[in-house]
Structures are given as C-alpha cells and as structure tokens.
Amino acid sequence: MTDTEIAETPEESKTVPRYSWYALGVLVLVYVLNFIDRNILSILANDIKADLGLTDADLGFLYGTAFGVFYALFGIPLGRLADSWHRVRLLTVGLALWSVMTAASGLAKNGLALGAARIGVGVGEASASPSAYSLISDWFPKKMRGTALAIYSAGLYLGGGISLLIGGLIVEGWNNAYPGGGPMGLVGWQAAFMAVGIPGLLLAVWVFTLREPIRGELEGLPQTKVDRPFRGFATELFAVVPPFTFISAAQRGAGALAINASAAVTIGLAAWLLGNVTQNYQQWGAIGLGYYAVFSWAISLRDRDLPAFRLIWGSPAFLYTILGYGMVAFASYSVSFWAAPYAERVLGASKAVLGFWIGGGGALGGFMGVIIGGRVSDWLRERNPGGRLLVIMFGVLAPVIPLIFAFTTENVALFYVLNFILSLFGSSALGAAAATTQDLVLPRMRGTATATFFLSTTLVGLALGPYMAGQVSTMTGSLSTGVLSMLAVAPIGTVLLYMAYRTVPEAERTIVERARAAGEPV
Secondary structure, eight states: OOHHHHHSOGGGGSOOOHHHHHHHHHHHHHHHHHHHHHHTHHHHHHHHHHHHTOOHHHHHIIIIIIHHHHHHHHHHHHHHHHHHSOHHHHHHHHHHHHHHHHHHHTTOOSHHHHHHHHHHHHHHHTTHHHHHHHHHHHHSOHHHHHHHHHHHHHHHHHHHHHHHHHHHHHHHHHHHHOTTOOGGGOOHHHHHHHHHHTHHHHHHHHHTTSOOOOTTGGGTOOOOOOSSHHHHHHHHHHHHSTTHHHHHHHHTOHHHHHHHHHHHHHHHHHHHHHHHHHTOHHHHHHHHHHHHHHHHHHHHHHHHOHHHHHHTTTOHHHHHHHHHHHHHHHHHHHHHHHHHHHHHHTSOOOHHHHIIIIIHHHHHHHHHHHHHHHHHHHHHHHHOTTHHHHHHHHHHHTTHHHHHHHTTOOOHHHHHHHHHHHHHHHHTTHHHHHHHHHHTSOGGGHHHHHHHHHHIIIIIIITTHHHHHHHHHHHHSOHHHHHHGGGGGHHHHHHHHHHHHHHHHHHHHTHHHHHHHTTOOO
C-alpha cells in the first residue's frame, strides 16, 4: 500500500453514518463530565484554601501536578491498552473510577487526602482520551477528523464552564442551608465534589452500550484482534511505574539499566534542587517522577516497538507539534484555574455570580473556539499540508493581549468579557493539534500517540502552568503577577510551531515508508 492510498481511500467519499454522530455525542458528554470533575476545584479553591490551611502553590499542585502527573503516566499504558483492547470497555471502567474518586474528594479532611483523591481522578481520566481519540478516528474519515475531534474537545470547555456554574450554586446553596456543616459534617465544597462525582456512574452504564468500530477500516488498514492485550498493558506499566522501571530496563540488558539508573539519579537530583529552592518538595518530586517515567517509557518503547517509536518519539514533526501545543496548554490551564479565585479574591465577585459569567462565558467561548478552530484547520489543511499548524500558532499568540488586560483591570465586567475572549482564542488550537498527531501515525498507534500528546498537555501544561502561577503568586503576594508570568511561554511556543509547520507535511507524506523501514509489515 502506498502513501497516497493511505491518505485517500474510497471510504473518504462516503457520508458519515448517523451512528458515528450519535456515538460522538455520547463521548462529548463523557468529556464534559471529565472536565467538570477535573475543573470544579477552581471554584472551590478559596474555600479549600481556608478550610485546609493551604497556599496558592498548594492549590496549583492539587489542581495541576497531583492530577496531571498520574494522568500522564497512566495515560501511557492505558493508551497502549486502547490500541489493543476493547476501547468502549476501557472507557467505561475509567469513567466509573474517576467518578468514584471525585466523590471521594468530598470526604477529604486535609490536603494529603485531597491530593490522594486527585491522583485517583487522574488515573481514571487517563483512559478517556486515548480511547475516545482512537474511536473517533475509526468513526470519521481523515477529511472530517479535525472537525470531529474538535467537537469532542468542546466537552473540555463545556465541562470547565459548567463546573463553575454548578460549583458556585452548590457551595452557596449548601452553606446557606447548613451554615455549620450539613449531613456527615460536610461543608459546601465537599458537597459539590460528591454532587458531580456520583452521576458519572450512570453515564458509565450508557457508555458501555456503544458499539466498537473496526480499527483502521476507514483507511484500508483493518487491524486484526490483538492476542493477550493485557500483556502489552503490563509491559507498558512496568516501563513507566518505578521501581518496576528498573526491572524492565534490566530485562533489556546492562546498558539499558545503566542508562535508566543514570536518568533516575539526574532527574531526581534536579527535582531535589528545585524543591530546595521553592521549599515545595512534593511538587518537584512529582514532576521528577513524571519526567523520569516518561524517559523510561520512551527508551523502552524503542526496544519493544521500533515503528511506533520512530513515528512518535523519533519524529521531529510530532515532537514540535505536541510541545508547541504544550505552550498553549501551559497558559490556558493557568487561566482556567485561576480566573475564578482571582475574580472572587481580587475583584470581589460572589461565587454564584462569577460561576455564571466566568463559567458560562468560558464554556461558550471554548465551545465556539474549538469548533471554529477545528473546522478552519480542516479547511486550511485541504489547501496547505501544514495549514493546521497555523491554527495552533494562533492559539499561542492571540491570547497574549487579552490576558494582559484581563489580569490588570479592576473592572469585573471587563474581566468577564476578556475571559470569554481568552477562552475563544485559546481553545481554537486543540482540534488542530489533536488531528495532526493522529495524522502522523498508523491506525494501530493512535492510542499511544494520543497518550504521548497528552504528556505535553499535562506534564508541560497542566502540571507546571497552574503551579508556577501559584508559586509566583505566593512569592510576590500578587495573583495578577502570577498569572501574567505565564506569558513567558508564548515565544517558545511560536518557535516550536514554526518548526512543526516546516516539517509536518513531509512527515505525513512518508508515514508508511518510515514505518516500513522500522520493520512495520505494511
């Protein structure tokens, strides 16, 4: 099969079945709940800070790092499982797990317990996008993939906005009804966690009814069923989770073990030094764990699946794309988390009011931005092989000026308007970035590619962005300064995406050739 044949198959010209749109709708609901459970911490942050005696840096850790590191790490083996097992079942189990852990967050009595629950949410949610991206890519042809993935990604912004609306109403309503604490001694923020976690169990039953599509059929590369899929999952898990990583490395030889151990020592030392500087060892210990695990997994993947390694980690185009988008995520996650605490703390808005305006405006702006961005990216790609990268670059540069004005104004109404604009601009890049990563690999590698893509959005964006803004805020006493410091990543993202723009077309054109050269039987 030639590169031209994989790029355009007879399936491309067929109308997308109605069932594909129905299934996509269900996945959007899953992603909405995903981000409600993830982002509700934002509207609850000030209450949690007061009740549990935390700092802004601690809040950034809970929102970003505690969740993000384990989301990223378990996304790797779960991405592999999505490439080899029943994706609908995997998504069902993951949804049930993160729903239970969200509800359990409402029972937390200290920062440690809440951190443990956030880790559980991260592990469960790690199953969602690798499964969903792979399913969508088998329900929709390549020419519609940017649009379909953008529609799915709209759940991110809808869920993020709805979380503020729901959270604000629940907290104020509960605290008004039970000023001294309600049943089981729960206060408003605890009740909010439980209220959004429990419904996920019902949605999991609905997800279980979806039909599994044939993997790779749309591109003329139907994949055979993988025997013993959990063996691959276990292999990936051992390659990622310490101390099993040392066993995995030792099985590949003394040289691999030496490299792995050297990386562990080097990254561990760097994490200790950063922890010593910031006096926040939990943050940098978690980051160090995440970066070491990713290194260990990537080296292991090279030995176990050279074609996948070459098309993902061995592809400059793929890396430029995900790291460039990582800079978008770095700033976007910071703004999405800190906007609500800033409006309440600095501008004096009430939870119910800011939940409506920030949540509603953010949801509308994000929904519009991701849909328009995805559609424009498909339109540009038809005319320019690197056209989608222009949309991602827009997502890096366009939010800069609105961000400066938003976090320096004293006018709360203007802040709400600028928050809408920031959500509109920042969300425009996601569908384009997601579709690009799917286009740069073979069908059997899509779950692994998605997990790698989310490494950049989590270990670069989510695990660092909100924490760094909180750390700067803690050091300077100014939340405005903390969020504005995120602008430092804009020039970095611009350079990375320019390099992606130059390399993606050729990388996509030579997918089959490079995979075949690495030993792939295509």
